[in-house]
Amino acid sequence: MSYIFTVSPDFSPDHLSGWYIFNTWLQRQTGEAIHLELYDNFHAQRDAIQANQIDLIYANPFDAAMLVREKGFLPLVKAEGVSDEAIIAVRVDDIIDDVTQLSAGIKVAVTQDPDVHMIGMMMLEAGDLNANNIETHFYNNHVLIAKSLLQGDADVGIFLAEAFDDLSNLTKKQLKILVRSQISVIHHSLMIGPKLIARRTEIQQVLLTMNNDDKGKSVLNSLGFNAWAKVEDEEMEFMIDLMDTLII
Amino acid sequence: MLSDMKPEDIVGNYKETVLNLYGDGSRKIFYTDIETPYPDGKLIASTTDKLGIITHVNQSFIEMSGYTEHELIGMPHSILRHPDMPSVAFKDLWDTVNRGEKWQGFVKNLRKDGGYYWVKATVIPNIRNGQVVGYTSVRRKPSRTKVNECIQLYPTLF
Ligand SMILES: Cc1cc2nc3c(=O)[nH]c(=O)nc-3n(C[C@H](O)[C@H](O)[C@H](O)COP(=O)(O)O)c2cc1C
Numbered sequence: 001m002s003y004i005f006t007v008s009p010d011f012s013p014d015h016l017s018g019w020y021i022f023n024t025w026l027q028r029q030t031g032e033a034i035h036l037e038l039y040d041n042f043h044a045q046r047d048a049i050q051a052n053q054i055d056l057i058y059a060n061p062f063d064a065a066m067l068v069r070e071k072g073f074l075p076l077v078k079a080e081g082v083s084d085e086a087i088i089a090v091r092v093d094d095i096i097d098d099v100t101q102l103s104a105g106i107k108v109a110v111t112q113d114p115d116v117h118m119i120g121m122m123m124l125e126a127g128d129l130n131a132n133n134i135e136t137h138f139y140n141n142h143v144l145i146a147k148s149l150l151q152g153d154a155d156v157g158i159f160l161a162e163a164f165d166d167l168s169n170l171t172k173k174q175l176k177i178l179v180r181s182q183i184s185v186i187h188h189s190l191m192i193g194p195k196l197i198a199r200r201t202e203i204q205q206v207l208l209t210m211n212n213d214d215k216g217k218s219v220l221n222s223l224g225f226n227a228w229a230k231v232e233d234e235e236m237e238f239m240i241d242l243m244d245t246l247i248i
Numbered sequence: 249m250l251s252d253m254k255p256e257d258i259v260g261n262y263k264e265t266v267l268n269l270y271g272d273g274s275r276k277i278f279y280t281d282i283e284t285p286y287p288d289g290k291l292i293a294s295t296t297d298k299l300g301i302i303t304h305v306n307q308s309f310i311e312m313s314g315y316t317e318h319e320l321i322g323m324p325h326s327i328l329r330h331p332d333m334p335s336v337a338f339k340d341l342w343d344t345v346n347r348g349e350k351w352q353g354f355v356k357n358l359r360k361d362g363g364y365y366w367v368k369a370t371v372i373p374n375i376r377n378g379q380v381v382g383y384t385s386v387r388r389k390p391s392r393t394k395v396n397e398c399i400q401l402y403p404t405l406f
Contacts, residue, residue: 099288100392123289125368126389181289185306237376238384242293245350245370245386 002033003055003196006048008188009041010060010113012163013141018222019058025219026056029206030199042112055193061186062114065240073191075236076204077228084188085161085181086119091149092176099126099178102156104133109145109154112138115243119181120158122246146171185239189231204230250327252276258362269326270338279331282363284312292367292387295374300325300342303382314360325385330358334405345373345383354390354398366395 005026007019016038023036034056039045046063048054049071059067061084067073090096102124110117121131137154139145142163148154150171161180164172190207192200210216211227220226249272255262262278269275292312295304305313305320313320313328320327329338333356344351351371356364367387373380 122388126286126288126391128391128393179288183289183291185293237374238295241372241374241384242291242386245372245384246291246388 002035004048004053005034005036005056006045006054007036007038007058008060008063009039009045010111010116010160011058012166012224015222015224018219018224021219021222025210025216030203032196042114055195056190057193058188058190060113060115060188061239061243062118064189064191064236065243067191067193068236068240072194072197074197074200074233075231076190076192076200077207078187078189078231079223079225080227080229082162082187082225083184084115084119084186085183086116086123087157087159087161087164087180088120088123088178089149089157089159089164089175090155090178091152092174094155094176096178097176099124099129102127102129104129105135106155107135107137107153108156108158109137109139109148110158111141111145111160113160115186116160117158118243118246119183119186123179123181124156124158143167143171146175150174185235185242187239189236190228249273250275250324253278253360253362257360260362262362265331267326267329267331269324269329270335272324272326275326277329277331277358278362279358279364280362282361284359284363284365286365286367286389287312288389293384294320294325295382295384296325297382298380300383302327312359312365313357314363319360328357328359330356330364332356332364332402334402336405337402341371345371348373348375348380354394355387356398356402366390366398368394 005023020036023034027034088099096102142159145157145159146167149157207228208230211220252275258278260280260282262280264278267275267277290308292308293306294302294309296302302320302323302325305317310317337353341351353369355367355369358364368390369385369387371383371385374382374384
């Protein structure tokens with residue numbers, strides 16, 4: 001029997017091969033046949049979760065509530081020292097210096113990444129902006145959001161902070177950060193589903209010690225971080241509750 | 249359980265009043281006109297037990313309230329109660345969460361130093377294994393327009 005592993009569709013394209021390498025590593029460690037299935041968008045991934053096709057997922061915080069409370073998933077680990085933060089930015093020459101100076105009707109560029117979108121909208125709310133009084137434009141990645149700002153197609157961009165920091169210096173110099181979230185408790189998590197749950201502790205242990213050998217370390221590097229950190233059940237519950245307070 | 253505020257903790261000119269707290273007797277408080285602006289990009293979070301006793305606070309909560317974590321844990325959440333807040337707001341909060349629903353509202357909070365800060369708060373019940381085990385409140389930066397509306401509205405609710 002083969003298990004299905006999937007990754008939140010907002011992963012950085014730079015880490016695409018990293019996830020395949022990780023999947024191979026995981027199969028070797030667990031002795032199980034695990035197939036990595038990537039979905040083009042959150043919608044398609046959620047359909048697969050709903051149809052009980054997924055056994056392991058590196059999940060967006062936005063989907064954690066559904067995974068835990070409806071589908072019986074439990075958390076394993078998160079990337080150490082990494083949290084999902086959002087940045088609101090405008091063009092560097094914009095007269096706007098603060099979210100509160102933005103006005104209704106502006107064009108806001110975002111990706112489909114649901115948690116970053118939510119954190120961004122929460123920060124725009126301080127300026128009396130909401131989904132009903134802005135124009136939301138979706139882009140496939142954060143480089144395209146930056147482009148849309150520079151070309152004047154959008155007035156404001158909502159970025160994953162990490163992706164913003166990874167923009168070229170030339171691009172960053174032409175942008176101005178209005179606000180950067182500092183929430184620190186919202187993060188992606190690797191989660192395990194009902195069919196594999198009997199092996200949870202064992203798999204968690206393998207992941208937590210993965211950075212102790214060179215092979216494991218290089219696999220982690222290909223994912224863009226140094227180690228996994230354990231996610232306790234209550235930490236996950238708290239994050240789900242916190243996300244719940246932010247949705248509307 | 250809540251002790252009176254201390255004049256030596258207060259920064260600036262202050263007024264004095266006595267709050268009658270639900271189930272917790274009265275508390276003498278001192279309050280000033282000094283507003284601390286909401287920190288951009290941050291969330292202020294706390295969790296209470298079913299009775300409203302604080303069980304967890306995050307770093308932003310500590311910084312904005314002016315109390316230490318030690319001073320907060322185990323205290324009723326009314327430690328932040330500001331005299332300008334109408335009690336109907338908190339009645340609505342408790343009625344709503346007791347129904348198992350989410351409450352949202354704009355709240356003026358009292359700092360240890362007598363100053364205040366406005367938040368937009370969302371309170372939800374924490375449900376574990378089907379049981380309510382407590383409540384979590386997460387605050388975000390409120391829009392100034394909404395705060396100004398509350399400054400007009402709240403005095404009419406006393
Ligand atoms: C999770 C949670 C968070 C709360 N946060 C606050 C707060 O920040 N400020 C406040 O004045 N009351 C807050 N309350 C309401 C207090 O429990 C209390 O009802 C209120 O301060 C009024 O005091 P009283 O009920 O003793 O009259 C909170 C309640 C809960 C359940």
